[in-house]
Amino acid sequence: MATPDLRDELKAPVEPLLPIEKKLIGWSFGIGIALLVLLVLLNRIIPLT
Amino acid sequence: MLAVAIGLGVFALALVSLFGADALGWVATTSVWTNPTTALTTASKAYAGLGGLGALVLTYVALTAVLSAATYALGDDVRKFAIRFTVAFAIAYGAWFLGSWAYLAAVTPADQAKFGVSWSLKLTNEGGYIVALVAGLVIANVFPAFAEWLKSAIRPELYIKVAIVILGAFIAVTMAGKLTLASSLMLRGLAAIVEAYLIYWPVVYLIARKGFGFSREWSAPLASGVSICGVAAAIATGGAIRARPQVPVLVSSLVVIFAVVEVLILPVIAQTFMSHEPLVAAAWMGLAVKTDGAAVAAGGITQSLIQAKAAAEGINYQPGWMLSVTATVKVFIDVFIGVWAFILAYIWTNHVNPRPGAPKAKLAEIWERFPKFILGFVATFLIALALALGTDAGTSGKLATAIGEANVWRVIFFVLTFFSIGVLSDFRRLWQDGLGKLAAVYVVSLFGFVVWVGFVIS
Numbered sequence: 001m002a003t004p005d006l007r008d009e010l011k012a013p014v015e016p017l018l019p020i021e022k023k024l025i026g027w028s029f030g031i032g033i034a035l036l037v038l039l040v041l042l043n044r045i046i047p048l049t
Numbered sequence: 050m051l052a053v054a055i056g057l058g059v060f061a062l063a064l065v066s067l068f069g070a071d072a073l074g075w076v077a078t079t080s081v082w083t084n085p086t087t088a089l090t091t092a093s094k095a096y097a098g099l100g101g102l103g104a105l106v107l108t109y110v111a112l113t114a115v116l117s118a119a120t121y122a123l124g125d126d127v128r129k130f131a132i133r134f135t136v137a138f139a140i141a142y143g144a145w146f147l148g149s150w151a152y153l154a155a156v157t158p159a160d161q162a163k164f165g166v167s168w169s170l171k172l173t174n175e176g177g178y179i180v181a182l183v184a185g186l187v188i189a190n191v192f193p194a195f196a197e198w199l200k201s202a203i204r205p206e207l208y209i210k211v212a213i214v215i216l217g218a219f220i221a222v223t224m225a226g227k228l229t230l231a232s233s234l235m236l237r238g239l240a241a242i243v244e245a246y247l248i249y250w251p252v253v254y255l256i257a258r259k260g261f262g263f264s265r266e267w268s269a270p271l272a273s274g275v276s277i278c279g280v281a282a283a284i285a286t287g288g289a290i291r292a293r294p295q296v297p298v299l300v301s302s303l304v305v306i307f308a309v310v311e312v313l314i315l316p317v318i319a320q321t322f323m324s325h326e327p328l329v330a331a332a333w334m335g336l337a338v339k340t341d342g343a344a345v346a347a348g349g350i351t352q353s354l355i356q357a358k359a360a361a362e363g364i365n366y367q368p369g370w371m372l373s374v375t376a377t378v379k380v381f382i383d384v385f386i387g388v389w390a391f392i393l394a395y396i397w398t399n400h401v402n403p404r405p406g407a408p409k410a411k412l413a414e415i416w417e418r419f420p421k422f423i424l425g426f427v428a429t430f431l432i433a434l435a436l437a438l439g440t441d442a443g444t445s446g447k448l449a450t451a452i453g454e455a456n457v458w459r460v461i462f463f464v465l466t467f468f469s470i471g472v473l474s475d476f477r478r479l480w481q482d483g484l485g486k487l488a489a490v491y492v493v494s495l496f497g498f499v500v501w502v503g504f505v506i507s
Contacts, residue, residue, distance in 0.1 A: 014262040020400040021258070021265070025251040032247025039240045
């Protein structure tokens with residue numbers, strides 16, 4: 001199995017972020033923050049002690 | 050599935066003692082010592098006639114036989130494995146034995162007086178994990194040819210998975226006496242899933258793509274490696290996005306190296322700043338330290354360091370709880386690797402890189418990428434919990450003793466894991482193959498926010 005040479009690959013032009021990547025990042029982060037807030041509220045009721 | 054079979058085998062043998070026969074009591078265990086000839090003993094007094102050394106030899110023979118059978122099942126060279134495993138076991142157990150030396154392990158002034166030592170590093174006897182890790186690191190970085198020779202016996206993923214399957218029963222017996230711990234753990238496990246997949250992953254991916262200009266092929270496995278669960282997640286993601294096989298392998302080598310750095314640093318930070326919040330510190334280890342082995346290793350070290358500090362202050366935390374929290378948080382995170390890989394596979398094969406005629410993501414991939422050892426963990430947990438809660442006091446007392454004996458095997462697999470992680474951590478790799486920039490993403494992401502966000506939320 002040949003090891004890719006990262007130094008060469010890093011010289012390649014940067015791939016722009018596709019709209020689907022932006023959606024993936026945005027939706028993941030947004031849902032994550034919302035769920036965390038929910039869990040923090042739950043933790044007020046059942047604290048980890 | 051081999052790890053599940055071995056772990057369930059140990060668990061089943063432990064349960065035999067509920068029917069009167071002690072099938073595991075002969076396993077060797079080490080207590081804190083100043084006179085090495087008195088340190089080794091059998092887990093059960095019923096086998097005391099074997100003597101400590103006899104028990105150790107029997108433990109080694111049984112372990113070698115079982116792991117050689119596993120090696121045969123994998124189609125590898127059994128003789129080669131057995132020879133190298135013998136050396137690895139000798140060093141790893143030797144490190145564990147050294148870690149129980151009173152000058153390293155004695156914690157309280159009363160312990161020091163009992164053992165007649167005027168000072169101690171106060172690591173508890175679980176400091177042996179650190180000695181095993183350091184022994185492995187020395188071999189990897191000072192004697193690389195020896196490390197290479199040992200490789201076929203160095204299987205941290207197998208060892209830690211066996212240990213986690215056994216740990217399931219230990220956690221159940223621990224929780225049976227304190228069910229509020231279970232509900233709190235559920236909540237903490239859910240939070241860990243959200244943080245790893247939905248907070249860390251998109252941020253690390255964005256940093257790799259926009260901040261460092263990595264391609265999608267490199268960024269996705271890297272984001273999974275830093276955010277989720279190290280090696281397993283990087284490889285699952287690499288497969289999901291149809292990356293070249295070498296990409297997740299290179300990312301995995303980074304993950305292993307940085308996991309060791311975390312194991313050496315984070316428990317000390319936890320001991321310094323979180324010694325009065327032991328379960329929170331333990332949850333932090335499960336969330337912040339990547340790879341199952343290193344995370345549980347960090348949980349073990351954190352437990353020994355915090356227990357030592359607390360004991361010196363006259364506080365005795367329940368043994369095993371911190372380790373249970375770390376392992377549970379890690380298992381919760383692992384459960385969703387397959388689901389996340391499927392989501393990425395769907396997006397990549399349909400939107401990012403659709404190729405006419407190329408196979409699309411299939412739901413079956415969720416099961417294919419599901420870490421099967423979790424089934425073993427859940428099985429031992431549920432069976433032990435049902436027995437602990439559903440039987441009379443006499444039987445549940447026997448169960449606690451039986452799981453205690455199984456736990457000695459868990460400790461041995463932990464020691465092998467620590468040693469193996471050390472042997473695989475050749476820090477010179479960071480300067481090879483142009484990994485520096487990849488490592489920079491890792492450092493920025495891991496120590497820039499993954500560790501600290503985990504700290505705050507834990």
